[in-house]
Amino acid sequence: MKATVDDFWLMIWQQRPKAVVMVTNVIEDRKQKCEQYWPDDTSTELRYGDITVSIVSAEEWAEYVVRVLNIEKNGEKRRVRQYHYTAWPDHGVPDSMSPFISFYKKIKTETYRIDGALLVHCSAGVGRTGTFIAMSNLLEQTEIHQQVDFFECVKKMRANRPSMVQTVEQYVFLHCVINEFLATAKYPCAPSDIQTKLANHGEANNTYANMATAEIDDEFFVGLHNYVINLSLKNSFLYCFIEFQ
CATH class of the missing domain: 3.90.190.10 (Protein tyrosine phosphatase superfamily)
Incomplete structure (x- = not known):
């Protein structure tokens, strides 16, 4: 070093x-x-x-x-x-x-x-570094597009540098920190409003509705995506996967 x-x-x-x-x-x-x-x-x-x-x-x-x-x-x-x-x-x-x-x-x-x-x-330049970069990228997505795609963001990062966002814990933390950040930002959305918004916007804007049928090539995601799909069924996580108005 x-x-x-x-x-x-x-x-x-x-x-x-x-x-x-x-x-x-x-x-x-x-x-x-x-x-x-x-x-x-x-x-x-x-x-x-x-x-x-x-x-x-x-x-x-x-x-x-x-x-x-x-x-x-x-x-x-x-x-x-x-x-x-x-x-x-x-x-x-x-x-x-x-x-x-x-x-x-x-x-x-x-x-x-x-x-x-x-x-x-x-x-090592992959776990903590990758998590910070992914968080920054996802927050920029919310500012520009008013929606986030966790899966695609990390998948693209790993295509360029293997092992970016190194553990399941770090991947889940991404969802938690984005959720917390948006909860205090300009896109307020009460848990009671989430199902209504999802119904209005359809599955195309729900990251994990599409993840269930996505083709998964990376070994890291094989054991991960089912775990996070289950987490996404909880309101605290679904908050992050909708398009905000």
């Missing part, structure tokens, strides 16, 4: 991401999961190849940290924000959705005017 840090910073310099989102800890269960690629304090500078990195500030919250970093190469200086979520176990999900949603909203609020993509990483 240490040998890749120079290339990591060079990639950031070349690609100019709007921010770095880190969803792992450096040490987890007494094992190193990630190389620390930033200084410990404002009095220290670290050099990675031709790039010098220093820390301007660190804003600490209960379950995440926001760092502002200075990076310099050949006399040119830039600033990069790093959003570090510290309460997401490997192969698992955050214990509480509220701080995680707060974390995501902070990223969106502080970076929406900045050009570029978010750079997201964890330890």
Whole structure:
């Protein structure tokens, strides 16, 4: 891991991401999961190849940290924000959705005017990273299309990078966090209204009505889709699968 840090910073310099989102800890269960690629304090500078990195500030919250970093190469200086979520176990999900949603909203609020993509990483780059990217993609779907398709989103991600959204628990968490996010957003829908909306819109807009007959090629989904179809029969999950008006 240490040998890749120079290339990591060079990639950031070349690609100019709007921010770095880190969803792992450096040490987890007494094992190193990630190389620390930033200084410990404002009095220290670290050099990675031709790039010098220093820390301007660190804003600490209960379950995440926001760092502002200075990076310099050949006399040119830039600033990069790093959003570090510290309460997401490997192969698992955050214990509480509220701080995680707060974390995501902070990223969106502080970076929406900045050009570029978010750079997201964890330890292996598939489970937690894939879940965060899928969540961001699905929330954008709700803004643009007023509907979401969890199955197709994750299937497309896995076609490009195997094992994205690594576990059943992470896949179910996606539904829970989107459901919670929309419950406090601009698309209010009481559980009593769900069956009426489904009847009005028909099965074409119900993701899991179509999943039951979908052709499933990925081994991960073979054991998963029946499990989530059963969950979708509960009102708390059906909330996410309708088209909003």
